[in-house]
Every structure is written in structure tokens, then in C-alpha cells.
Amino acid sequence: MSTGFALDKPFVLLGVDQSYFTRKMSGYFDYKGLPWRLKRFGGGSAEVRAAGWTGGIPAVRTPDGEIMWDTTAMILHLEQRFPEHPVLPPDPVQRFLCFLLEDFSDEWLYRPAVGSRWLYEENRRHGSWDLARDMSVEFPVSGEQARQMVTGIMQGSIGRLGATAGNIDAWIEEVLKPWQRTLSAHLEREAHPYLFGARPSLADFAFFGGNAAHFANDPLCRRWSDEVGPAVVAHTHRLLEPDDQTFGDWLAPGEIPDSLVAVLAEVGRLYLPWVARATAEGAADVGFASGAPAPIDTTPFLTEARGVLLARYVEARSDALDAVLDRAGIRRWFADHVDGAGAIPDLESPPRPTLNQPFPSSPVQAP
Numbered sequence: 001m002s003t004g005f006a007l008d009k010p011f012v013l014l015g016v017d018q019s020y021f022t023r024k025m026s027g028y029f030d031y032k033g034l035p036w037r038l039k040r041f042g043g044g045s046a047e048v049r050a051a052g053w054t055g056g057i058p059a060v061r062t063p064d065g066e067i068m069w070d071t072t073a074m075i076l077h078l079e080q081r082f083p084e085h086p087v088l089p090p091d092p093v094q095r096f097l098c099f100l101l102e103d104f105s106d107e108w109l110y111r112p113a114v115g116s117r118w119l120y121e122e123n124r125r126h127g128s129w130d131l132a133r134d135m136s137v138e139f140p141v142s143g144e145q146a147r148q149m150v151t152g153i154m155q156g157s158i159g160r161l162g163a164t165a166g167n168i169d170a171w172i173e174e175v176l177k178p179w180q181r182t183l184s185a186h187l188e189r190e191a192h193p194y195l196f197g198a199r200p201s202l203a204d205f206a207f208f209g210g211n212a213a214h215f216a217n218d219p220l221c222r223r224w225s226d227e228v229g230p231a232v233v234a235h236t237h238r239l240l241e242p243d244d245q246t247f248g249d250w251l252a253p254g255e256i257p258d259s260l261v262a263v264l265a266e267v268g269r270l271y272l273p274w275v276a277r278a279t280a281e282g283a284a285d286v287g288f289a290s291g292a293p294a295p296i297d298t299t300p301f302l303t304e305a306r307g308v309l310l311a312r313y314v315e316a317r318s319d320a321l322d323a324v325l326d327r328a329g330i331r332r333w334f335a336d337h338v339d340g341a342g343a344i345p346d347l348e349s350p351p352r353p354t355l356n357q358p359f360p361s362s363p364v365q366a367p
């Protein structure tokens with residue numbers, strides 16, 4: 001299997017275990033069977049900054065010493081180099097839906113993930129110490145100093161991603177729990193223990209990252225996930241131990257079970273209306289049924305990501321795809337916005353995108 005990488009050295013994943021996007025990458029490496037090791041990183045590496053990185057963990061050092069970042073771009077780049085155990089469904093309709101669901105995980109579920117860690121005392125107590133231990137490996141500070149540092153930075157940034165003390169309960173009751181419940185109802189079926197069949201896709205690793213780092217990890221979130229999404233917790237555990245699993249085939253071409261349509265409809269309940277408006281107008285309110293205010297600005301990263309997904313829709317568009325989007329009641333969030341389509345990035349070389357932070361927090365400074 002020639003990949004252009006001498007695999008005598010591992011990939012170095014620069015991030016932390018408590019990080020949503022770091023776990024997305026670690027889950028992918030484990031499934032692909034690529035050698036990797038974790039190096040605790042919260043932004044203090046001169047090597048990574050010298051490569052042009054400006055924020056957003058993780059980053060990755062390849063076996064031949066190249067630095068790259070942005071999980072979506074890195075996974076799509078590695079898929080070109082390591083085609084075995086592919087994570088993109090071959091069927092063009094399922095492949096577009098895979099990108100749609102990955103986008104939902106990366107750009108939406110991250111908000112209740114970080115909000116629930118820093119706005120609920122029990123989660124904050126556990127999360128801040130877990131992160132402090134890792135941060136104090138990289139920075140010359142005491143555990144307590146690291147805990148105060150990371151708590152200060154994250155609490156200072158959650159407002160920007162739309163989570164506040166006034167609306168966090170709405171994020172949990174109107175976004176997280178309905179999502180975990182609907183996803184669990186799909187994953188509990190024997191025919192598809194993963195989103196698109198009996199093997200995991202890019203979107204499965206996106207959700208795995210959020211669950212392994214937050215929703216199946218932080219105490220309060222774990223109790224909710226056990227209650228409303230037991231098959232989601234089981235999905236997380238399978239991808240934590242891929243060597244113990246037997247993976248099967250993708251869904252048959254054109255096969256879109258009703259339970260998957262329900263999952264897509266859940267994406268269209270609050271996220272797609274919000275992102276379509278926010279990226280077109282600069283900002284929009286989530287529109288929680290409870291009335292909890294959640295006005296959120298787009299970011300340059302999000303507007304670009306939305307443009308890429310619309311370009312993927314334009315590229316994949318067919319009667320079959322539009323029929324599925326109609327079944328889920330979400331076609332208009334794509335078909336009516338094709339003028340916002342951007343360019344699909346070419347990921348031949350290790351990606352170092354200029355924009356990498358959907359949710360920028362202030363740069364990590366040692367006290």
C-alpha cells in the first residue's frame with residue numbers, strides 16, 4: 001500500500017483528550033489502523049505556529065514531519081493517501097448526506113458541548129481539572145493555575161458560540177436530547193449500527209468526537225445520553241475499541257431508511273434555518289421554542305464551511321438526492337441557497353487552511 005508516507009514513525013496528534021475535534025481525529029486514526037500518539041497541546045508549540053497555525057486544536061505532525069490542521073480537511077487528505085477502510089460512502093446521495101451530518105456535528109453540536117461543560121457546575125468541576133492536568137504538561141504552571149487559565153478562557157468564549165446561563169437549558173432540552181434520541185433510534189437497528197450501514201463514515205467520527213470528549217464523558221451529559229441515547233453511547237464505545245468490532249457493508253445504493261430521514265429532519269429543525277440566515281445576513285437568533293434568546297454571529301470559518309457544503313450540494317444534486325432531502329423537509333435550505341456555493345478545496349497536500357476556528361477563544365496565554 002504506497003501512501004507517500006514512511007510509516008516507520010507515528011502520526012503525532014497535537015491536542016487533548018477532552019477536546020471535541022481531537023477525539024474526532026483519534027477515532028479516525030484508530031479505525032484506519034494508522035499509527036499515532038497524542039502530544040498534549042493547547043497552543044503553546046512554536047513548531048505548529050511556525051507552520052502558520054493560528055488557533056483551533058488539534059493539529060497533526062505527519063510521519064515525515066509536516067504539520068497540518070482542520071479535521072475535515074486532514075481526514076479527506078488522508079483518505080486520498082490511505083484508501084483502505086474508506087470513510088466516505090460510495091453512493092453519491094449517501095456521500096452528500098454524510099457531509100451534511102458532519103457539518104451539523106462540527107458547526108452546531110459543538111455549541112451545547114462546550115456550553116454544557118462550562119455552564120453546569122458538576123461538568124465544570126470535572127472538565128476544568130481534566131484539562132488543567134493536560135495543560136500543565138505543556139505550560140510551566142501549577143494544576144490550579146492551569147485550571148483557572150482554561151476556565152477563564154473557555155468561560156470567556158462560550159458567549160460567542162451562543163451558549164449562556166440564560167439559554168443552556170434550551171440547548172440541552174431543544175437541541176441535544178432530541179438529537180441524541182433521534183440518532184439513537186437510527187443506530188439501534190441491527191442493519192445500521194453506524195449512520196450509513198455496518199461501517200463508520202466521516203460523520204460517525206464527527207459525532208464520536210463530540211460524544212467521546214463531551215456527551216458520553218462529562219458526568220451530567222453522560223447521564224442524559226444514557227437516558228435518551230443508549231445506542232449513541234454504545235456507538236461511542238464501539239469506536240473506542242475498533243479492534244474488537246466486525247465491520248460490514250454500507251447501506252445499499254439509494255437505501256435511505258426512515259430512521260435516517262428522521263435524523264436529517266432533526267438537522268433541519270433549528271440548525272439549517274439558523275445557518276442559512278446567519279451566513280447570509282451575518283447573524284441570526286436560534287429561535288428556541290422556549291423563547292430563550294440565542295442571537296449568534298457567523299464566523300469567517302462557518303461562512304466558508306457553509307459555502308463548501310452548498311458547492312457539494314451543487315456537485316451531487318440529482319432527483320434522487322432532492323427526493324431524500326424532500327422526505328426530510330430540508331431541500332430548501334440547499335436548493336434555495338446555491339448562489340452561496342463556494343469552492344470545494346483540493347486536499348492533495350497536507351492541509352493548512354487560513355481559517356480553522358469556527359469558535360475562536362482568546363489565544364492561550366500562560367499567567
Ligand SMILES: N[C@@H](CCC(=O)N[C@@H](CS)C(=O)NCC(=O)O)C(=O)O
Pocket residue numbers: 019020021022055056057058069070071072356357358359360361362
Ligand atoms: N476546524 C477545526 C476546529 C478546531 C476547534 O475549534 N477546536 C476547538 C477545541 S475542540 C478549539 O480549539 N477551540 C478554541 C479555539 O478555537 O480557540 C477542526 O476541525 O479541527
